[in-house]
Amino acid sequence: MTSSSQPDPAAAFTIRHGAAGVIWLVLASDGPATQLDGAVPGIVVTVVADPSRFRELLASHRPRVVVCSRPPGTPAELQAVAEARRRRPAMRAVLLSPPDAVEVRLDALASGFDDALAFTVPLAELAGRLAWHDSRSRARAGAAGVLRFGEGFELDTTGHELRHNGDVIHLRPKEYGLLALLAAHPGRAYTRVELLDRVWGSPRGGGRTVDVHVRWLRSKVEPNPDAPVTLVTVRGVGYRLDPGPR
Numbered sequence: 001m002t003s004s005s006q007p008d009p010a011a012a013f014t015i016r017h018g019a020a021g022v023i024w025l026v027l028a029s030d031g032p033a034t035q036l037d038g039a040v041p042g043i044v045v046t047v048v049a050d051p052s053r054f055r056e057l058l059a060s061h062r063p064r065v066v067v068c069s070r071p072p073g074t075p076a077e078l079q080a081v082a083e084a085r086r087r088r089p090a091m092r093a094v095l096l097s098p099p100d101a102v103e104v105r106l107d108a109l110a111s112g113f114d115d116a117l118a119f120t121v122p123l124a125e126l127a128g129r130l131a132w133h134d135s136r137s138r139a140r141a142g143a144a145g146v147l148r149f150g151e152g153f154e155l156d157t158t159g160h161e162l163r164h165n166g167d168v169i170h171l172r173p174k175e176y177g178l179l180a181l182l183a184a185h186p187g188r189a190y191t192r193v194e195l196l197d198r199v200w201g202s203p204r205g206g207g208r209t210v211d212v213h214v215r216w217l218r219s220k221v222e223p224n225p226d227a228p229v230t231l232v233t234v235r236g237v238g239y240r241l242d243p244g245p246r
Contacts, residue, residue, distance in 0.1 A: 023166050024130065025063035027054040029072045032123035033096055036067070039127040043134075051077050058084055062091070062166055065134050069096040069119070070104060082111040089159075092133040096121070147183040149243040150230045153221055155183050162220070169220050174199060178213050179221075182231070182241035189234040214239055 028034050029049040037045040046063075048054050051072055058066060058080060068081050078095065085093045095108040095116040105116035114133055117126065145157040152165040160176055162169045171179065177199040182190065190198075192207035200209070218225040232242050 023061055023063040024065040024067070024134075025054070025057055025061070026067040026069075027051065027073050027077060028067065028069040028096065031069065031096070031119045032121060032126050033067050033069055035123050036127060036130070039123060040131050043131070055080050062088065062163070062168060064091060064166060065130050066091060066093045067096060067130065068093070070101070078108060078111070082108075082113065085112045085114075092130075092136075094130060094133070096126075147180070149183055149186065149241060150221060151223075151244065153230075155179060157184075164221075171220070172213075172216070174213055175217055175220075178210070179217055179241075182239065183243075186241050186243040189237045189240040191238040195238065210239070 024045040026047045093113045099118040108116045147155040154163045192210045
């Protein structure tokens, strides 16, 4: 969506990803927050003015940076953002409120928001603060056990979660274990017996079990599962993960 000074609450918003696979989600009806789209190179911002639509996108698209303006936000939106912030360590939350709403900003900080600013903050400062929060979050995520591979894939070994450009991809428990082992040692080929031993806990069993799980994983991480470039078959050995572009 291209931001304007007065977003239409009834508009149909298209969710877009920036070049770095980042989504910034903004709830605002006026002020500098509505002008954030295009203010930071490589970042595309989704701005909505409807609180219910904002809550829907907050739940379904797992944005990395969330800006909640009050108004149009209500205590319900602030609570939803605070709860999402507690569940998602990599997310950053910022509140915007009228200049005289000091207690609202202090309450937001106490509830877990990372920053709280007045509506009057200049666009350049707002964009800079958000970019700073986002970069700090990324740095911490890289140090906290996030394995990156392919085009925009991240395997969070702390939260046991696979994400693609910020969107969560459901994994079965053994799928996660298999992918975590291969992603932790990119380029190393594992035999089916080694994979059975390390992921299933026993070297006994049919290699078909491994093959089936690899096929399921390929359907989730390969652009073309019939011509895999990430989960590669090593003829006569087994499988390896090629990390691809970083």
